[in-house]
Structures are given as structure tokens and as C-alpha cells.
Amino acid sequence: MTPLTYLVALVDGGGTVPPELGAVRRLVERGHAVTVLAEDCTEPDVRATGAVFRPWRQAPNRPDRRPENDLSRDWECGGPLRLLDRMIATRLVGPAAxxxxxxxxxxxxxxxxxxVCSMFALGAMVTAETAAIPFHVLMPNVYLLPAEGMPPLGLGLRPARGVVGRLRDRAFGGFIRRSWDTRGLAGLNRLRSQYGLIPLTTLWDQVHRAHRQLVMTSPGFDFPAAFPPPVRYVGPVLDDPVWAAKPWAPPPGDGPLVLVAMSSTFQDQTACLQRIADALGTLPVRALVTTGPALDPSALRAPANVTVVAAAPHREVLRHAAAVVTHGGHGTVMKSLAAGLPLVVMHHGRDQADNAVRVTARGAGLSVRRTASPAAIAASVRRILEVSSYRAGAARLGEVVRRDAGSDALIRELETVPGPAAPA
Incomplete structure (x- = not known):
């Protein structure tokens, strides 16, 4: 194939970065020229793909992933409407110019x-549209936008059943859409006007103007719905981040290994991690807790059978593990299922409740409140280790995840580039 030139507008969403850069690495390996616009905190990850790194200069640019440099600070919001305001102001519309x-x-x-745009990079989509350059949007999650038949996102709901369920979706879905539009649409349309573009009817119409919306998960994991024509499921990317490439060996002992993997970004998870460590300390298991770059491992008190480290290569660890305790980030869930491992999901926010309900709906694990006591956490871990149906459910779902992760759908869609339109 004739080499192409790609510009990737990458916004650091924590766990979204490894799969998005996995797409970049695949393009570079196929001989394409790729420039990635990204934050300084992702520079080592970008350069490891072989792409050209170009820092954001006028857009937000974090030097590192420490909590004090987090723009959204969503752990402080305390409610869905305050969180929505914060996301509009700091992620979607506020930095769009x-x-x-x-x-x-x-x-x-x-x-x-x-x-190629991260979903948060609405301003990047505006510029591409103005320049008449086709753009794709990467979604390394379940499908996050409203779609007929998809339960409203963010609430951890199963698909609607019957009249009452459809009324539920219509009420909640309509309220959520109006909330996004009320807070963000006018600001986005002002930016579009400055670039000579027509106004949009809803905020998410900017994403719908993409040539492709590439959903980087398995359709067998997500719930079915009626999607817009540009939507394509392309399978998950299971790459570990560069910062997790550490030497690792299984801890000594014969007990089953339990991996604890919470967010790679700060979500005020220290107290939750401590309760998990305390819970695992009461069980006949070996546990590995990875804190990620946003937390210092020394912040946790580790029982004798619990090892706490900043990072470890999860794909290697999962080959030795028997179960996973996680916040429910999409990347961790995908890698755990690909290894056939049942999960205990303690969702903290964002899309995590929606990932959790997809796990529980398929019998691949349990969902537990993030505020659960050590005794309740221990009981849940013991249950998924002892009840064989959870491992069977994870194995069934994992077979689908591995198949879709091994397909060429992602690269095929990225290499399908339409001709340019007339400039706006």
C-alpha cells in the first residue's frame, strides 16, 4: 500500500492512551508517517511507537500525571451535574479553541x-472539517454516545426490557443529552462559527461528522444498539503502557495470584486500595497491587501476602493470575477477560459502571461498591475464586475479546481514507 501521512490529536484520558498509541504503532510499523499531537506527560509513550511527537502548545498540556496537574479533578465533583460541568469546561469545549x-x-x-482524534478533541475535529481533511475518532471504550437501544451511559444500566425499560431510557437519555447540550453546544458552535462552519444541533454531532467512529472494543462485550453509519467496532488493543514495562516475577508461594489494578490516573483511590489490600491479607492468596504513576506505593500498608509496586507488565502478570480486582477501566477489563480471568469491579466513575454491568451481565465477575468494607471485598474475591461459573463466563467472553483483538479491522479502517472534500 502507498504510505500515508497521519496527524493524531491525542488527549490523555489515562487508560485510553495505550490503545490509541497501539493504533499509532501499528500504522508506523506498516510504513506510514505519523505525527502525534499530545501532552508532555505522554512523550515517552509516543516516541516509543516510532511516531513524531509534537506537544500541545495552545491546548492544555500536563507535564506529568500527578493529581495537582489533573485538569478535571473529577474526584472532587461530588455529583453528576458538577462532573458534567467540569468535563465541558476542562476537556471538551473549554480547551477546544x-x-x-x-x-x-x-x-x-x-x-x-x-x-485521527481522541474523542475529547472536539476542536481538532473542527479544524479538520474546516480544512476538508477527513477525520476518524477513536473510542477505546464501549460506545459512549447516545444510540437507539443503548442504555444511557454513566449509570451502569442493563439494556431496557419492556415498556418500562424503554420509558426509563427515554427519560434518562433525554435528560443526559439536554444536559450536555445546554452546557456545551453554544460554546462549540461559537468556535465553529469562527472557523466558518455551520452550527450543530447537538454537541455530539461534532463526533458524528467523522468519517469513522472506531470503537476499540469487542461488539460481544458491548450491548447491541442501532448505531450511526460511521460506527465501526474494530476490537480492543491490549498493549501495556511504556511505563509498565518493568522486570517482574511472580511472588513466592502457592496460593492463587490476585492482581489489583486501579486507575492509572488519580481518582482518589488510595483508601479503596487500602481496604482491598486489607481484604486480601485475610485470604490464602498472593496479591499484587499496581498503583500506577499517580500514586506512591508507600502510601499503602501491605499485609505479608500482598506486594505493592508502582507498575508491572499486566499482560505478563495475567498469565499467572487467577482473578483481578479493578476499578473497571476498559483497558484493564479487556486484558483481564482476554486472559480468561473473572473480575471484582469497584467502579469509581467515568465509564466504569458501564463496563462493570457488561461484566456482570455475562457472568464474568461481580460488582462491588468502591466504599465496601474489607470483609465484603474479601467475600467477593473468595466467591469468584471458588465459584467456577465466573471463570467460565470470563473464558467465554475472553475468547471473543482475543479474536477481535487479533483482527485487522482497526488498521483496515485507518488505512481507508476518503478523498478530500471542498474546504469549508
């Missing part, structure tokens, strides 16, 4: 055939 300006400058220099 900066993303648009940086992408405009990068387009002049890189002259890409295709712009």
Missing part, C-alpha cells in the same frame, strides 16, 4: 491525509 489552533498549525506542516 486551543486544540483547533494547534491542529491548524500541524496540518500546515504535516499535510496529513487523515486526522
Amino acid at each position: 486551543g486544540y483547533a489552533a494547534d491542529v491548524r498549525d500541524a496540518i500546515v506542516e504535516a499535510r496529513p491525509d487523515l486526522v
Whole structure:
């Protein structure tokens, strides 16, 4: 195939970065030229793919993943509407003009055939649309936008059943859509007007203007729905982040190994991790807790059978593990299922309740409140280790995840580039 030129507008969403950069690495390996606009905290990860790193200059740019440099600080919000306001102001619409300006400058220099955008990078989509360069949107999650038949996101709901269920979805879904539009649509349309584009009817219409919305999960994991024509399921990317490439060996002993993997970003999870460690200390298991770059391992008191480290290569650890305790981030869930392991999910926010309900609906694990006591956590871990149906459910789902992760759907869609339209 003739080599193409790509410009990737990457917004650091924590666990979304490894799969998005996995897509970049695959493009580079196939001989394409890729420039990645990203935050300084992701520079080592970007350069490891072989792509050209270009920092955000006018858009937000975090130097590291420490909590004090987190723009959204969603753990402080205390309620869904405050969280929505914070996301609009710090992630989606507030910084959109900066993303648009940086992408405009990068387009002049890189002259890409295709712009590939993180879902938060609405401003990057505006600039690509103005320049008549086709753009794709990466979604390394379940499908996050409203769709007929999909339960409203963020609430951890199963698909609707019957009249009451459909009324539930209509009421909650309508309220959520209006809330996004009331807070963000006017600001986005002002930016579009500055770039000579027509106004949109809803906030998420900006994403729907993409040539492709690439959903980087297994359709067998997500719930079915009626999707817009640009939506394509392309399977998960199971790459570990660069910072997790540490030497690792299983801890000594004969008990089953339990991996504890919470968010790679700060979500005020220290107290939850401590209760998990205390719970595992009461069980005949070996436990490995990885805190990620946002937490210091020394913040936790570890029982004798619990090892706490900043990072470990999860794909290697999972080959030795019997179960996983996690916040329910999509990347951790996918890798755990690919290894055929049942999960205890203690969701903290974001899309995690929705990932948790997809796990429990398939019998691949349990969902436990993040505030659960050590005794309740221990009981849940003991249950998924002892009740064989959870491992069987995880194995069934894992077979689908591995199949879709091994397909060429992602690279095939990224290499399908339509011709340019007339400039706006």
C-alpha cells in the first residue's frame, strides 16, 4: 500500500492512551508517517511507537500525571451535574479553541491525509472539517454516545426490557443529552462559527461528522444498539503502557495470584486500595497491587501476602493470575477477560459502571461498591475464586475479546481514507 501521512490529536484520558498509541504503532510499523499531537506527560509513550511527537502548545498540556496537574479533578465533583460541568469546561469545549489552533498549525506542516482524534478533541475535529481533511475518532471504550437501544451511559444500566425499560431510557437519555447540550453546544458552535462552519444541533454531532467512529472494543462485550453509519467496532488493543514495562516475577508461594489494578490516573483511590489490600491479607492468596504513576506505593500498608509496586507488565502478570480486582477501566477489563480471568469491579466513575454491568451481565465477575468494607471485598474475591461459573463466563467472553483483538479491522479502517472534500 502507498504510505500515508497521519496527524493524531491525542488527549490523555489515562487508560485510553495505550490503545490509541497501539493504533499509532501499528500504522508506523506498516510504513506510514505519523505525527502525534499530545501532552508532555505522554512523550515517552509516543516516541516509543516510532511516531513524531509534537506537544500541545495552545491546548492544555500536563507535564506529568500527578493529581495537582489533573485538569478535571473529577474526584472532587461530588455529583453528576458538577462532573458534567467540569468535563465541558476542562476537556471538551473549554480547551477546544486551543486544540483547533494547534491542529491548524500541524496540518500546515504535516499535510496529513487523515486526522485521527481522541474523542475529547472536539476542536481538532473542527479544524479538520474546516480544512476538508477527513477525520476518524477513536473510542477505546464501549460506545459512549447516545444510540437507539443503548442504555444511557454513566449509570451502569442493563439494556431496557419492556415498556418500562424503554420509558426509563427515554427519560434518562433525554435528560443526559439536554444536559450536555445546554452546557456545551453554544460554546462549540461559537468556535465553529469562527472557523466558518455551520452550527450543530447537538454537541455530539461534532463526533458524528467523522468519517469513522472506531470503537476499540469487542461488539460481544458491548450491548447491541442501532448505531450511526460511521460506527465501526474494530476490537480492543491490549498493549501495556511504556511505563509498565518493568522486570517482574511472580511472588513466592502457592496460593492463587490476585492482581489489583486501579486507575492509572488519580481518582482518589488510595483508601479503596487500602481496604482491598486489607481484604486480601485475610485470604490464602498472593496479591499484587499496581498503583500506577499517580500514586506512591508507600502510601499503602501491605499485609505479608500482598506486594505493592508502582507498575508491572499486566499482560505478563495475567498469565499467572487467577482473578483481578479493578476499578473497571476498559483497558484493564479487556486484558483481564482476554486472559480468561473473572473480575471484582469497584467502579469509581467515568465509564466504569458501564463496563462493570457488561461484566456482570455475562457472568464474568461481580460488582462491588468502591466504599465496601474489607470483609465484603474479601467475600467477593473468595466467591469468584471458588465459584467456577465466573471463570467460565470470563473464558467465554475472553475468547471473543482475543479474536477481535487479533483482527485487522482497526488498521483496515485507518488505512481507508476518503478523498478530500471542498474546504469549508
